[in-house]
Amino acid sequence: MVKVNHQPTQTLIVHDVVKIELENLLRERVTPSGALPLYWGNGILFGFTPLPVSSKKILDDYLEGKVHWMEVHYTHKKDYEQILSLSDEQYAGAVKVRVVDVSKRVLFKEFLDWLKIYDQKQ
Numbered sequence: 785m786v787k788v789n790h791q792p793t794q795t796l797i798v799h800d801v802v803k804i805e806l807e808n809l810l811r812e813r814v815t816p817s818g819a820l821p822l823y824w825g826n827g828i829l830f831g832f833t834p835l836p837v838s839s840k841k842i843l844d845d846y847l848e849g850k851v852h853w854m855e856v857h858y859t860h861k862k863d864y865e866q867i868l869s870l871s872d873e874q875y876a877g878a879v880k881v882r883v884v885d886v887s888k889r890v891l892f893k894e895f896l897d898w899l900k901i902y903d904q905k906q
Contacts, residue, residue, distance in 0.1 A: 793891050794849030798856055799835070801902060806859045810870040813881050822868070825887035826896040830858035851891075858899065 804812075806829070813820045813831055822831050835852035837843050842852060864885050869878040886892035 791849060793851045795851070796891060796895055797845075797850060797852045798832075798895075799852065800855040801899070802855065802857050803903065803906065804857050804859060806861065806868075807870065809857055809859050810868055810879075810881050812857065814870065814879050819879055819881045821882045821884050823886045823892065824861060824864050824883050825885065825889075825892055826900065827860055827862050828858055828896055828899060829861040829883065830856055830899075832856045856899070858903075 809822065809829065809831060813822060820831065822829055824830075833854045833856075835842060835854045837846050845852065864883065864887075866883055868881045868883055870881065871878045887896075
């Protein structure tokens with residue numbers, strides 16, 4: 785029989801946080817391969833860039849339950865929408881960006897609680 789262990793993240797280390805306008809947040813998620821998703825919870829829309837597990841230190845942190853995000857870009861958005869559109873002259877029509885509701889996921893909920901406090905101090 786296989787033993788299954790669940791070891792959730794214990795620590796989230798965020799290295800940079802930037803508040804930006806909605807249009808810029810959408811624009812930075814567009815890549816030549818398509819649009820990367822955004823995340824929404826607790827009235828905040830955000831995207832993040834994880835730090836790649838490319839060194840022994842980062843790998844050790846990961847195995848100890850520590851996750852690093854290089855940067856988080858966010859804006860306030862009261863209501864959740866599954867799809868947001870970006871219309872721009874450089875695109876041949878509107879680009880659609882998928883939005884994932886993470887409001888019930890523990891890691892993201894705790895991060896968003898922290899971000900709201902951080903945002904108020906700025």
